[in-house]
Amino acid sequence: MSIKSFYPVLQVENPPGVADFFTNHFGFQVAFTTDWYVSLRNGAHELAVLDCTHPTIPEGFRLPCHGVLLNIEVDDAASEYTRLRKAGVSMKLELRDEAFGQRHFIVEAPGQILVDVIEEIPPAAEFADAFIASA
Structure with a gap:
């Protein structure tokens, strides 16, 4: 395909x-x-x-999405965090670094849609082997 x-x-x-x-x-x-x-x-x-x-959605499925998390990868999560905070966007997870190789924060879009704004950072040693070389 x-x-x-x-x-x-x-x-x-x-x-x-x-x-x-x-x-x-x-x-x-x-x-x-x-x-x-x-x-x-x-x-x-x-x-x-x-x-x-x-009506293009089949009956029984005509519901608003729930539990959706969209990832947006950026070059500089800290600057995006500052920009969105100044714009009054609802922060659901404050900016933080994760041992698995992300600096990120989560905002809420209308309809309870979560957006995870992510910058890749070097992972801690215990996560380094989990990354696939070809990815």
Whole structure:
């Protein structure tokens, strides 16, 4: 199989509000918009939001997403943390370094969507062997 594109589509109650969050805070641009669906792009990266009650979703699955964590990798997590904090974005996990090789923090987008902003850092010795050389 040859995959041409792969991206998440988040089922939400307020597609325009969620889209605004990602355009205002993470540099996404709107590629397509209706009142029930918004397609976003930032370079080669794509994200879409869909009204969770839309009839294209099979019955029994027309619910807002829950428990979603989106990762955004950046060059400098500390500067992004400062920028987003100044913008009043809701912080759910403060900036911290993890032994497994991440400096990160987590913010909340509308609809209880979590966004983990990550900078790779050298892992502690006990995690170094867990990284696959070809990855």
